[in-house]
Amino acid sequence: METAENKQVIFKGYIDGVPKETDMEVKMGSEVELEVVKGSGALLVKNLYLSCDPYMRGRMRQFYGSYIPPFVPGSVIEGFGVSRVVDSDNPNFKTGDLVTGITGWEEYSLIHKTEQLRKIQQDDIPLSYYVGLLGMPGFTAYAGFYEVCAPKKGDCVFVSAASGAVGQLVGQLAKLYGCYVVGSAGSNQKVDLLKNKFGFDEAFNYKEELDLDAALKRYFPQGIDIYFDNVGGAMLDAALTNMSLHGRIAVCGMVSEQSLSNPKGIHNLFNLISKRVRMQGFLQSDYLHLYPRFLEDVISYYKQGKIVYVEDMKDGLESAPAALVGLYAGKNVGKQVVCVAHE
């Protein structure tokens, strides 16, 4: 039976605080059989692109009460990816098919849970977009904006982490909907992207603002109708005091909170009452019935040049640990992807 060397990224063990590169190990020398055992129903895939997503921090702690179980210490890290089928014992897939879904952080993966994979019909859209614009983050933006934020034309929309994998699409969808859109990000380079590439009306670098409340009052003198919250923490607190009557807050990620064992806490929830605000946590996986419409809409917008997408592409599996760790310091500019192989 033919075999190949299979470089892997191993999760070393449960962590406190912010992930470090040393929490993972790039392991050489494993071998993989390139044929699938008959009767297993499994696929052997070659991984092309791997996705680094903030939610992965949640799988690095020993907590079983979440919507997704923790990683297994000593095992390969899992995440979204784009892969090519090398061998298939499953009638729905054949050698050469391109698929996207949960795979391993390694060169080749044997996938038994094939029901969560989607086949990709390749056209002129970059393959890596299937873990970004057309994958979980893009769908999060789509479901969150249209289904959770209940937008109206003319609404004043604030997006935090706005140049990230989710935020950049939220802002562009809101602009296409006829909203006034302001984004925050953590560097002047990102602010420039928001204003000049993604077409936000305004953007600001939160690290240069001494007073987030004052910053929001500057951009939203009439109040925020929709806050698409990707960060939690101090920005959420500042947004709460600037919501307009009957405003909506879509709670999408809390990257500023997840790693802290003792965050400062949110102090301004009283505004939920005085402004009658709805604050709604959501996961894209509750809206999968909308996925076909999402693909159709977003591919159409993309092909018409109405939306763009910016990726931060790192090359080689060995760059994956640093790429993941960089997310929590905001080092990525755009959606963080790792290219494992080009085909």
Add this chain to the structure above:
Amino acid sequence: METAENKQVIFKGYIDGVPKETDMEVKMGSEVELEVVKGSGALLVKNLYLSCDPYMRGRMRQFYGSYIPPFVPGSVIEGFGVSRVVDSDNPNFKTGDLVTGITGWEEYSLIHKTEQLRKIQQDDIPLSYYVGLLGMPGFTAYAGFYEVCAPKKGDCVFVSAASGAVGQLVGQLAKLYGCYVVGSAGSNQKVDLLKNKFGFDEAFNYKEELDLDAALKRYFPQGIDIYFDNVGGAMLDAALTNMSLHGRIAVCGMVSEQSLSNPKGIHNLFNLISKRVRMQGFLQSDYLHLYPRFLEDVISYYKQGKIVYVEDMKDGLESAPAALVGLYAGKNVGKQVVCVAHE
């Protein structure tokens, strides 16, 4: 022109922290004319019952961004009351009519804003209930439970400050709807009321619980579907970690937070995402179209003996400052009312 002595409760000035009796002054010796000036459209009323409500703390600080303006230092305190019309220059009201709405903390009030008054059709329901069960607190419970909590039969419902003006009705409406209902309160006397008078399935004294999270896990091993939050603070934080999937939190009052200039903050909002929880602030005043149905439903339940209502009645206008202050220490057992005059 006939006059009468008019005892009044004066708001002395803006405060920090918890209200004290000395923030108010019972002033004797004012006189009031018992006839209304022709052409004014006003009413002169004799106040019978005055309502002490937690929201009133919000009017004691100099903050204009809320849904209701602050009190005016040196002026009579305003609040909900039940009154009898002594003289009327308004065709919609005549001498002898009973009315409920915003009045002054004094023996007689001249009311110009007559559009906010409702006439009471007296029957065998205690008049004071029109500031409790059939007034703002009761309607808050009704609109909050049916419209904000989106209840389903069999839901597990948690109510904090459950023996208070709002909580006692929320729990009883939830029981009538077929829910499992647990309440928290701050004394064993109140816990006894919840279990033996209001028919809650379970109740606990939060002051006797070292660990609120553990207490909620004991009563809600399957999670909380609906949390009707009257207090905010540590109880909200504990409830957040115990919400079930797609749970709802109606944010009604935050009596534990309002008086504190530096509350501890809420730390567990991440659960909004993992459990996809909707947290919604509301005010009863947004649901006034439902008021006639509310009156009909609740009067009917009351007359059938399906709901009861407990008041904490203090006698005499001079008892009003202590009664209001007592709310913030949980001294009241049931809805806090002050009887100014019996007819």
